[in-house]
Amino acid sequence: MNPTNDTFIRAELISFARDPGDGDKPEPGSLEHYGDGLLWLKGQHIHAIGHFAELSPSLPKGADVLDYRDKLIMPGFIDTHVHYVQLDIMASYGRQLLDWLNDYTFPEECRFADHAHAETLSNAFLDEMLRAGTTTAQVFGSSHPGAMDAFFNACQKRHLRMLAGKVLMDRNAPDALLDGATGIADSERLIEDWHGNGRLGYSLTPRFAPTSTKKQMDAAGALLRNDPTLWLQTHLAENSGELDWVADLFPGSRDYLAVYEEAGLVGPRSTFAHGIHLDNGMRKRLADRGANIAFCPSSNLFLGSGLFDREAAKQTGMAFTFASDIGAGTDLSGFGTLKAAYQVGQLNGQPLTAWQGFYGLTMGNAKALSLDSHIGQLAPSLEADFVVIDPQATSLLARRINRCATLGERLFALMMLADDRAIYETWSGGQCQHRRDTV
Missing domain, CATH: 3.20.20.140 (Metal-dependent hydrolases)
Structure with missing residues (x-):
C-alpha cells in the first residue's frame, strides 16, 4: 500500500527529449534511458523519473512498487x-x-x-x-x-x-x-x-x-x-x-x-x-x-x-x-x-x-501538435500518459529480442515485429486504462 496514494513503477524506461538525428546512434542528450528505472507518479502527473537505485531511498516508508523489470515503458x-x-x-x-x-x-x-x-x-x-x-x-x-x-x-x-x-x-x-x-x-x-x-x-x-x-x-x-x-x-x-x-x-x-x-x-x-x-x-x-x-x-x-x-x-x-x-x-x-x-x-x-x-x-x-508541454516525454510535471511494453509478448518477438545485443536493435525489432499483443498496459492521466490480460 502507498500511504501517499502515489504510484511507483520499476521498469526499463525510454524517453526522447529532442530529435535524435538520422545516425545509427541517437545524438547526445536526445534520449533518456534507464535500464533499471523508477517512474514516480503523483495523481495525473509524473513526479520523478530516474535510476531505481538513486530514487528508491526517497520513497515513502512501506511504499508498494509495481515490479515491471521485464517490461519497457515509453511515453504513450x-x-x-x-x-x-x-x-x-x-x-x-x-x-x-x-x-x-x-x-x-x-x-x-x-x-x-x-x-x-x-x-x-x-x-x-x-x-x-x-x-x-x-x-x-x-x-x-x-x-x-x-x-x-x-x-x-x-x-x-x-x-x-x-x-x-x-x-x-x-x-x-x-x-x-x-x-x-x-x-x-x-x-x-x-x-x-x-x-x-x-x-x-x-x-x-x-x-x-x-x-x-x-x-x-x-x-x-x-x-x-x-x-x-x-x-x-x-x-x-x-x-x-x-x-x-x-x-x-x-x-x-x-x-x-x-x-x-x-x-x-x-x-x-x-x-x-x-x-x-x-x-x-x-x-x-x-x-x-x-x-x-x-x-x-x-x-x-x-x-x-x-x-x-x-x-x-x-x-x-x-x-x-x-x-x-x-x-x-x-x-x-x-x-x-x-x-x-x-x-x-x-x-x-x-x-x-x-x-x-x-x-x-x-x-x-x-x-x-503543440502538446509537448503536456505529453510526449517521461519527465517531471508532464501528464502520466505512457505504455508498458512486453518484449516477450509473442514467441517470435521474444526469440528476436533475445538475440539483440543493443538497445537500438531491440527497438528496431519492436518496430518491425510487435503489435497490440506487446502492449501490456496503457496508462493515461495516471490511471491504467488498458491491461492486456484483463477483459
Missing part, C-alpha cells in the same frame, strides 16, 4: 490523423481515394446521424486505440455534431487527452452528410462545449477542398484567426486524381496548398494529412508557416496513393508526423505505422531508424 503513442467513424470499414477491398470515399466512407458516415451508434463506435474506437498503446490522437469525426458530442463525452469519461472535430463539408457528398446551413454554427457550439474542457481540444475539420466551398473554408479560417488555441486538420495532395479535381474546382488558385492558404487555414497548429504530391516550394511554404504533414504510410500503400518523401521534408524544413489514417490505414498500432513507414522509406532509399521512429511517435508528434 500519439496518432496525428485518424477517423474514428471509419473503424468498421477497415480492411474493405482497396480502391483509389475518390472511389474509397464514395463506396465506403460516405455510406458509413451516414450511420453517425444515430447518436446511439456514435456512442457505441466512440467507445469501441477508444478501446482499440488504448489496446494499441495510443493515448492521444487527432481525430476526424463525421459531419454530425451529435457524433462529436458522443466522442468527446467518451474521451472525457476516460480523462484522455484528445483532439477532434466535426467534419465540415457543404458540397460533393451525399445530401445526408452536407452541413452547409449549420456546419460553422455547429462547430462554434462544439468549440464552446468541448475545447479546453479537461484534456480535450478542438480541431476545425474541413474534410478537404473538394467537399467545402470557398465560403465554408473562409469561415473556418475566421474561426481559426479568432482563436489561435484551436487546431486545424484536413487532407492535402494525397492522390493524383484529387489534385486534378482541386485544379478544376479552384482554377484561380496557384496550387492545392494555395486553396487553404487563401482561406487562412495554414498555421502552426495545422495538420495536413498525406502531402505526397507536393513540390519543394509547397513544402517550404508549409515549413514557413509551421504546419505539419501527417505521414500515413499504411494508408498510402493500401490506397496506392504514393510514397511520402521524408528526405524532401527534411531538406525544406517541413515538419511531418506519424499517423494511422484508419480506416484506409491497415493498423491502429503505432508499431504497425512505423513498420509501414520503414518500408516506404526503403522504397525511397530513406530507411527509418528506430530512434527516429519512436521519437516521432512520441515527442515528435507531441511537438508538432
Whole structure:
C-alpha cells in the first residue's frame, strides 16, 4: 500500500527529449534511458523519473512498487490523423481515394446521424486505440455534431487527452452528410462545449477542398484567426486524381496548398494529412508557416496513393508526423505505422531508424501538435500518459529480442515485429486504462 496514494513503477524506461538525428546512434542528450528505472507518479502527473537505485531511498516508508523489470515503458503513442467513424470499414477491398470515399466512407458516415451508434463506435474506437498503446490522437469525426458530442463525452469519461472535430463539408457528398446551413454554427457550439474542457481540444475539420466551398473554408479560417488555441486538420495532395479535381474546382488558385492558404487555414497548429504530391516550394511554404504533414504510410500503400518523401521534408524544413489514417490505414498500432513507414522509406532509399521512429511517435508528434508541454516525454510535471511494453509478448518477438545485443536493435525489432499483443498496459492521466490480460 502507498500511504501517499502515489504510484511507483520499476521498469526499463525510454524517453526522447529532442530529435535524435538520422545516425545509427541517437545524438547526445536526445534520449533518456534507464535500464533499471523508477517512474514516480503523483495523481495525473509524473513526479520523478530516474535510476531505481538513486530514487528508491526517497520513497515513502512501506511504499508498494509495481515490479515491471521485464517490461519497457515509453511515453504513450500519439496518432496525428485518424477517423474514428471509419473503424468498421477497415480492411474493405482497396480502391483509389475518390472511389474509397464514395463506396465506403460516405455510406458509413451516414450511420453517425444515430447518436446511439456514435456512442457505441466512440467507445469501441477508444478501446482499440488504448489496446494499441495510443493515448492521444487527432481525430476526424463525421459531419454530425451529435457524433462529436458522443466522442468527446467518451474521451472525457476516460480523462484522455484528445483532439477532434466535426467534419465540415457543404458540397460533393451525399445530401445526408452536407452541413452547409449549420456546419460553422455547429462547430462554434462544439468549440464552446468541448475545447479546453479537461484534456480535450478542438480541431476545425474541413474534410478537404473538394467537399467545402470557398465560403465554408473562409469561415473556418475566421474561426481559426479568432482563436489561435484551436487546431486545424484536413487532407492535402494525397492522390493524383484529387489534385486534378482541386485544379478544376479552384482554377484561380496557384496550387492545392494555395486553396487553404487563401482561406487562412495554414498555421502552426495545422495538420495536413498525406502531402505526397507536393513540390519543394509547397513544402517550404508549409515549413514557413509551421504546419505539419501527417505521414500515413499504411494508408498510402493500401490506397496506392504514393510514397511520402521524408528526405524532401527534411531538406525544406517541413515538419511531418506519424499517423494511422484508419480506416484506409491497415493498423491502429503505432508499431504497425512505423513498420509501414520503414518500408516506404526503403522504397525511397530513406530507411527509418528506430530512434527516429519512436521519437516521432512520441515527442515528435507531441511537438508538432503543440502538446509537448503536456505529453510526449517521461519527465517531471508532464501528464502520466505512457505504455508498458512486453518484449516477450509473442514467441517470435521474444526469440528476436533475445538475440539483440543493443538497445537500438531491440527497438528496431519492436518496430518491425510487435503489435497490440506487446502492449501490456496503457496508462493515461495516471490511471491504467488498458491491461492486456484483463477483459
